[in-house]
Amino acid sequence: MPELRQDPATKQWVIIARERAKRPHEFMKPSAPEPLPLYKPECPFCPGNESMTPPETLAYRREGQANGPGWWIRAVPNKFPALVPEGNLSRREEEGLFRKMDGVGHHEVIVETPQHNQCIALMEDKQVEEILLAYRERYLTLREDPRFKLILLFKNHGLAAGTSLEHPHCQLVATPIVPLNIRYRFEKAASHFDDDGTCVYCDIVREGLRVRTRLIMETRRFAVFHPFASRAPFETWILPKEHQASFGSISMEDAKEFARVLKTTLFKLYKGLNNPDYNYIMHTAPIKDEHEDYYHWHLQILPRLVTPAGFELGTGMFINTALPEETAAFIRSLPT
Amino acid sequence: MPELRQDPATKQWVIIARERAKRPHEFMKPSAPEPLPLYKPECPFCPGNESMTPPETLAYRREGQANGPGWWIRAVPNKFPALVPEGNLSRREEEGLFRKMDGVGHHEVIVETPQHNQCIALMEDKQVEEILLAYRERYLTLREDPRFKLILLFKNHGLAAGTSLEHPHCQLVATPIVPLNIRYRFEKAASHFDDDGTCVYCDIVREGLRVRTRLIMETRRFAVFHPFASRAPFETWILPKEHQASFGSISMEDAKEFARVLKTTLFKLYKGLNNPDYNYIMHTAPIKDEHEDYYHWHLQILPRLVTPAGFELGTGMFINTALPEETAAFIRSLPT
Numbered sequence: 001m002p003e004l005r006q007d008p009a010t011k012q013w014v015i016i017a018r019e020r021a022k023r024p025h026e027f028m029k030p031s032a033p034e035p036l037p038l039y040k041p042e043c044p045f046c047p048g049n050e051s052m053t054p055p056e057t058l059a060y061r062r063e064g065q066a067n068g069p070g071w072w073i074r075a076v077p078n079k080f081p082a083l084v085p086e087g088n089l090s091r092r093e094e095e096g097l098f099r100k101m102d103g104v105g106h107h108e109v110i111v112e113t114p115q116h117n118q119c120i121a122l123m124e125d126k127q128v129e130e131i132l133l134a135y136r137e138r139y140l141t142l143r144e145d146p147r148f149k150l151i152l153l154f155k156n157h158g159l160a161a162g163t164s165l166e167h168p169h170c171q172l173v174a175t176p177i178v179p180l181n182i183r184y185r186f187e188k189a190a191s192h193f194d195d196d197g198t199c200v201y202c203d204i205v206r207e208g209l210r211v212r213t214r215l216i217m218e219t220r221r222f223a224v225f226h227p228f229a230s231r232a233p234f235e236t237w238i239l240p241k242e243h244q245a246s247f248g249s250i251s252m253e254d255a256k257e258f259a260r261v262l263k264t265t266l267f268k269l270y271k272g273l274n275n276p277d278y279n280y281i282m283h284t285a286p287i288k289d290e291h292e293d294y295y296h297w298h299l300q301i302l303p304r305l306v307t308p309a310g311f312e313l314g315t316g317m318f319i320n321t322a323l324p325e326e327t328a329a330f331i332r333s334l335p336t
Numbered sequence: 337m338p339e340l341r342q343d344p345a346t347k348q349w350v351i352i353a354r355e356r357a358k359r360p361h362e363f364m365k366p367s368a369p370e371p372l373p374l375y376k377p378e379c380p381f382c383p384g385n386e387s388m389t390p391p392e393t394l395a396y397r398r399e400g401q402a403n404g405p406g407w408w409i410r411a412v413p414n415k416f417p418a419l420v421p422e423g424n425l426s427r428r429e430e431e432g433l434f435r436k437m438d439g440v441g442h443h444e445v446i447v448e449t450p451q452h453n454q455c456i457a458l459m460e461d462k463q464v465e466e467i468l469l470a471y472r473e474r475y476l477t478l479r480e481d482p483r484f485k486l487i488l489l490f491k492n493h494g495l496a497a498g499t500s501l502e503h504p505h506c507q508l509v510a511t512p513i514v515p516l517n518i519r520y521r522f523e524k525a526a527s528h529f530d531d532d533g534t535c536v537y538c539d540i541v542r543e544g545l546r547v548r549t550r551l552i553m554e555t556r557r558f559a560v561f562h563p564f565a566s567r568a569p570f571e572t573w574i575l576p577k578e579h580q581a582s583f584g585s586i587s588m589e590d591a592k593e594f595a596r597v598l599k600t601t602l603f604k605l606y607k608g609l610n611n612p613d614y615n616y617i618m619h620t621a622p623i624k625d626e627h628e629d630y631y632h633w634h635l636q637i638l639p640r641l642v643t644p645a646g647f648e649l650g651t652g653m654f655i656n657t658a659l660p661e662e663t664a665a666f667i668r669s670l671p672t
Contacts, residue, residue: 003437150651154649315511
């Protein structure tokens with residue numbers, strides 16, 4: 001019999017369709033990943049091609065000039081930005097009923113390595129630490145702009161995850177509004193705090209560590225789970241064990257520990273599913289709410305093993321064909 | 337400069353990314369659709385293979401026995417149902433924090449033609465009318481079960497839309513809860529009614545018909561638009577012009593007119609984009625709210641021309657690379 005499970009943080013229900021369920025190993029990509037070249041002449045993120053991007057906003061480099069080679073991490077504005085740091089924040093009415101405003105914000109790319117064919121799962125620990133420090137640095141810089149309400153960091157890995165460039169990178173978008181889904185998420189967390197006086201994400205961490213059936217790994221500061229109301233096979237959450245509303249509050253030391261946890265988590269997905277396509281999304285508090293008692297930043301990794309269809313688009317409810325307890329046991333069994 | 341536009345019905349913002357925008361014809365599928373056979377021996381929806389499905393819940397047939405050939409439309413329970421009409425509606429707590437319940441509901445498939453290689457865009461008007469009458473009949477039957485709160489009708493056409501069987505069919509899912517996104521949508525419509533005393537969808541129809549820049553077609557009872565805050569290139573809405581909260585209230589005569597409008601709309605998408613993959617979703621009021629003044633059933637067609645990525649998954653906000661005014665003009669220019 002299928003089962004409905006409720007995410008205690010969002011109150012969203014998901015359907016766990018046992019009748020359709022596959023065993024965890026059946027989600028593995030059938031063929032080996034296509035090998036990529038170390039360098040691709042036409043790739044705007046490969047070293048030597050810096051003039052193909054807008055001027056950099058950050059670079060960690062051992063040598064050379066700005067906007068030339070010699071870097072190991074480099075951030076640049078997106079050449080085709082979804083939002084731009086200019087224009088007017090006021091709403092305008094159109095045709096009486098409809099509202100629009102300028103697409104004010106910021107959209108940038110963090111190029112995570114000079115090597116075209118690298119990925120976080122297989123990188124040296126040191127490089128992943130530097131990536132996390134770059135995420136932190138850019139977050140802290142962008143949050144200073146009073147026009148921005150939320151900074152969303154996300155990665156699209158692979159075609160099924162919507163990427164258009166295979167060179168490893170993540171994206172930062174600063175929005176001039178708090179998106180409605182984030183506000184709903186926030187309100188549900190506030191309502192949990194009203195009732196219980198606790199952060200719902202702290203509760204999720206505590207319960208998950210007590211029961212351990214969906215736990216992937218635990219370090220001094222972080223816990224990794226397949227969530228109870230998992231929306232898709234192998235959905236994975238990384239949360240700080242201590243309460244912290246904003247990713248921007250992470251210390252440099254914790255960012256390095258987070259980097260090692262992220263790398264291990266992605267390495268296990270890489271090995272277990274043969275380099276699956278995935279998105280990850282850094283959920284963090286809106287800038288003005290960075291110190292709330294009831295919100296808690298966390299990274300959600302969503303492997304793109306199935307295509308959301310009409311039911312998901314129509315209801316926002318997901319049908320998951322895998323049991324998180326089973327996928328977690330499978331991932332735990334893999335070597336690190 | 338990119339633009340933010342707000343859907344007046346959901347209050348959700350979308351980003352219209354002009355910098356990334358393509359011309360409408362650039363969204364066309366490059367290659368001709370692969371021709372399919374009229375009959376496929378292993379297809380459970382082809383005539384003669386009726387024993388491969390659970391027993392039918394509806395069939396329009398000119399001859400023969402139940403669960404044999406001779407039908408032109410046939411509805412059957414989904415063989416791998418997401419929800420089933422048995423089990424317990426009560427919530428259970430697990431591990432203190434987490435809630436689950438049995439997957440009570442109903443999940444069925446309406447096979448829309450005996451011909452494996454047919455599609456609504458190319459069918460005879462009469463067959464599409466019969467499909468709509470079957471949608472209506474199954475909706476009206478399922479709504480009688482007091483355990484069901486919402487009946488969602490949707491179609492997944494093509495691989496990118498998440499279909500697993502190419503034989504033309506749509507799906508009906510009856511859920512034991514009102515999904516959160518539907519409730520949010522409902523609350524926003526109620527709030528609009530509180531303020532203005534009008535149904536927001538009636539207002540959308542009225543404004544759309546006045547301005548006409550995003551109008552695709554208008555008949556006596558229906559209007560077809562590309563919405564102002566279009567979430568994806570060529571998103572299309574079909575709405576009844578008169579207020580009607582539930583699809584279940586449609587008359588048989590109006591269902592036939594709707595069928596001809598749906599067919600023309602899908603035919604134009606087929607011609608303009610070379611048989612694109614798409615989902616359509618019948619948005620209708622929850623069963624207990626079928627006569628509300630502020631909700632209004634409508635069909636949303638979402639071509640799957642781009643892959644939603646981390647930003648969309650993280651925020652629920654869509655980035656659209658096409659202008660609905662431009663795509664509507666392109667579709668209008670096509671012959672019917």
